[in-house]
Amino acid sequence: MIFLTRRATFSASHYYWNQSWSEEKNRQVFGRCSNRNGHGHNYTLEVTVAGDPDRLTGFVVDLKWLKDVMEREVLSAWDHRHLNLEVPEFDAIMPTCENIAIAAWRRLEPAISAAAGARLATIRVYETPEIFAEYRGPQEQVLGAGAQHRGES
């Protein structure tokens, strides 16, 4: 099994605001990110697919194909957009790094699953070089070794 990762960047704006909270609580929990005029990031999207290399081509998936899928399914909808105001999946959920990773999974998974021999393994979204989130799909029930060891100690 080989894990192959393709990286792409997009630039978008967002803010954090929970409608059911007071202005004061929004400011307390989300700090400067609650500014309703929004702010922006250069996001990096990393898409990791897993599979065995094809016997003839040696590819897990064709990287050009994966680039096109990422462009069509994600970047064309998100790049240079305001995520809260222009991207439907964030009408009701906060465009945090975590939710952006989950939303990218949902956009990409059907197209990647349809390609023979590969499955989507991980989505990683960097909001800055120091802040990122990862999603490994809805099947993941058991967290990593940390969970087991917290239980043991």
Added chain:
Amino acid sequence: MTAYFGRRYMLSASHRLHCDGLTEDQNRAAYGKCNNPHGHGHNYIIEVLIGGAVSPETGMVINLVDLDAVVQTHVLDRFDLVNLNLDPLFTAQVPTTENLCREIFRIVRDSLPTDPPDLNLEYVRVEETENNFFQCYNL
């Protein structure tokens, strides 16, 4: 919905790799330049990945302010701009980056907020230089 939140921090510290159980020659053979008696330093990058449920209220696994507070208080305040060999954690073990990585894993794991519940430390990664890094998933 399980997801992971990751954050990278930097700390600068010095260390000397030297094992009291080895002779001077053996130390030089094992650690080379890192055995220099006066020590040397690195800008260490500490990467932390936290797993947990995404809160429907905040859209977050953990608020980065809360994670920053844990790492600042328990890791950066302790290890930034110090000589690692002088920390009590490294009196009985050599402050290799392997051991530093394990100790930071233990410290962060034991200091995670209890609210939200069921947060898990997936890994701690310590980059000693751009070319060397170490990752700890459990102890």
